[in-house]
Amino acid sequence: MVKEKSGFNNDKSNNRYTSKEDYYRNRKVECCPQCSSKAFSKHGFYNHIQRYKCSNCHKTFSNATSSLWSYSKKDIKLWNKFTKLTLEKKSLRFAAKKLKISLTTAFYWRHKILHSLTLQIKTEVLDGIVHAGKVFFKENFKGCRDIKSKEIKESKWNMWDLRNPRKSIWVFSAISDNNSMFATSVEPHIKMKFVKEKIFSRVDKKAYIVPYHQDGCVFSIAKEYNGERVIEVERDPRMLYLRRNIMGFIGIFRGIATKYLQRYLELYVLSNTKGASIYLKLMNEDLLKENNFIKTDIIRDSQGYIKDPR
Incomplete structure (x- = not known):
């Protein structure tokens, strides 16, 4: 197997976000996650995170809604450290012990990250x-x-x-x-x-x-x-x-x-x-900007391979 050094420890951008408000400040909300309407207005703050109210369905949501770490109460530093360990291909037990979280939490966090990777739209064309x-x-x-x-x-x-x-x-x-x-x-x-x-x-x-x-x-x-x-x-x-x-x-x-x-x-x-720079881009930007939230009760409900729709 081809191996390469990740280089995480040498890149200061790994600590780019120090709080949840910093993490979600630059996240752009394009439409209501409930009805997909683009007619919404600002609706105050909750824990320093911007909230919005939809003019169509009147539901409220925030910059954190539908993001990878929605509803998580853990600290932002733990998220970054766990993502780093996942991209370094560390075991769940190793990550759980190092970050002092339960093995179950580590399992669901890993599959949230892996699920986000599968949702990303692949636009690169293989040529030559x-x-x-x-x-x-x-x-x-x-x-x-x-x-x-x-x-x-x-x-x-x-x-x-x-x-x-x-x-x-x-x-x-x-x-x-x-x-x-x-x-x-x-x-x-x-x-x-x-x-x-x-x-x-x-x-x-x-x-x-x-x-x-x-x-x-x-x-x-x-x-x-x-x-x-x-x-x-x-x-x-x-x-x-x-x-x-x-x-x-x-x-x-x-x-x-x-x-x-x-x-x-x-x-x-x-x-x-990809190299370490792409790893860090993934951690700091791609996992943040996508609507990649998945409920824990459906993480285990996965096919794992493509079926031919006959």
């Missing part, structure tokens, strides 16, 4: 030379307590065992010369049309795709993109050893439940393409 491949993993039921099938409970983690009732999950990944990357988990035997329209839609039509892992689906897409062009390209280890890299990444967290796989893949992409 694009390395693409597909690998697969067996389902993981880590943390699941309602598995009724005895066969699934007792099955071993062996991808080659045909008696293993855990189904395979495909992961398509691609990385370009401009260091843009995606990794998307899908159900097995998905239609080629869906792969082209939903997964490889971010790849420029003029790009040259280098296929990996002897996969027929990726080779077919590469043939369509490349036409008669034949270019000798040095292999990218991030794609050449994709399965080993992802397994190493999963191993850091001692296994990942399949229903959370796509969330962690977003963190995997971030850690393999």
